[in-house]
Structure formats: C-alpha cells, structure tokens
Amino acid sequence: MTENTDDILTRLPARLKEARRAKGLSLEAVANLSGVSRSMVSQIERGESSPTISTLWNLTRALQVDFAGLLEDAKTTDQIEVLRQAEVPSIDNMGEKCRIRILSPPEEAGGHEVYDIQFQANGSLNSQPHARGAREQLTVLEGAVRVTSGTASSDLKQGDTARYAADITHSISAENPARVFLIVKNA
Numbered sequence: 001m002t003e004n005t006d007d008i009l010t011r012l013p014a015r016l017k018e019a020r021r022a023k024g025l026s027l028e029a030v031a032n033l034s035g036v037s038r039s040m041v042s043q044i045e046r047g048e049s050s051p052t053i054s055t056l057w058n059l060t061r062a063l064q065v066d067f068a069g070l071l072e073d074a075k076t077t078d079q080i081e082v083l084r085q086a087e088v089p090s091i092d093n094m095g096e097k098c099r100i101r102i103l104s105p106p107e108e109a110g111g112h113e114v115y116d117i118q119f120q121a122n123g124s125l126n127s128q129p130h131a132r133g134a135r136e137q138l139t140v141l142e143g144a145v146r147v148t149s150g151t152a153s154s155d156l157k158q159g160d161t162a163r164y165a166a167d168i169t170h171s172i173s174a175e176n177p178a179r180v181f182l183i184v185k186n187a
Helices: 005-022 027-034 038-045 053-063
Strands: 096-102 112-127 135-142 144-149 152-157 161-165 170-174 178-185
Touching (some): 005 053, 027 038, 027 053, 038 053, 135 144, 135 152, 144 178
Antiparallel strands (some): 112 178, 135 161, 135 178, 144 170
C-alpha cells in the first residue's frame, strides 16, 4: 500500500458508515455486536475519533466486512492476502490458559469461523451455546484434549477429529500442552 496515513484516515469513517448502512444496522446494533460504545462508533463515523486496531477489528467483525478492504481504493482479483504470524489477530482473554488465533476473515464472523487454539497445561475453553444448529469441527494438531458437548464427552489425541453440536454448552480442555484447529459453522 503506497498511500499515506492521512488518506486512509480520511476514507475510513465513510467506509465504516457505508458498511453499517449496507447491512441495515443502526449505531446501537453495531455497538451491541461489536462491544464498541454507540458514542464511539458515531465519533469514528464522523471522523472525530480514530479507532485503535482492536476497535477497528471489532467493528469489521460486527459489520462482516474485510478489514483491509475498508482501506483500499479498489480490490483486485489477482492478489493473495497474507497475514504474517505476528499479524494474525488473537484472543487471550477467553478461556483459561489458552490462546485463540483467528484465522478466518472478519466477514465470516457469525458464519464460518476458523481458529488455531493453543492450550497450556490445564487449559480450557468453555463456551456457551452458539446459534441454533451451530456445529464445530475440531482436529488435534498436537497433544491431547477432551471435548464435551452437552452431556457427551470424548478424549482425542493428535490427528483425531471430532464433530459436535455447538448450540449447547460445550468445552475443550487439555491436561498437558495441546494445539487444535477449530472450525465453527453457524446455521
């Protein structure tokens, strides 16, 4: 990208507002979906406040738009979008002793989500039910985990894959360090 920061900051408010209106969402709805206050969303859209990367990430996930696409003049079809390891967004405050790397693009949030989850010893991720009909598919890349969906439970080791209901309470836990690849498919 050869543009300067001022060009990007000038274009961003309008692009966010366009994306919100295209989805037919109110400021309140975007605030509820993103966890960003209604007043902050409004200030960003008016160009009165510049969002942090974290805030922008939350807004793009809520609006289901491509993070980079908001900043570009035009998309080209013959390109490869690459996120280097250090650039892949992660969530460290969910679960216990686990790190969740978000591999799917923001526009897939709520639809088809892909995660790389690393557990420390005695790590766990306890999830509340997702949307009705939601399913998860988990493959163990390293170590071993226990998957629980409702009252069903199964122990998995490296190379094993489990598919289970995610519209009920479910969890993943590891006694020892482990790493899993998780796909969440909401109905």
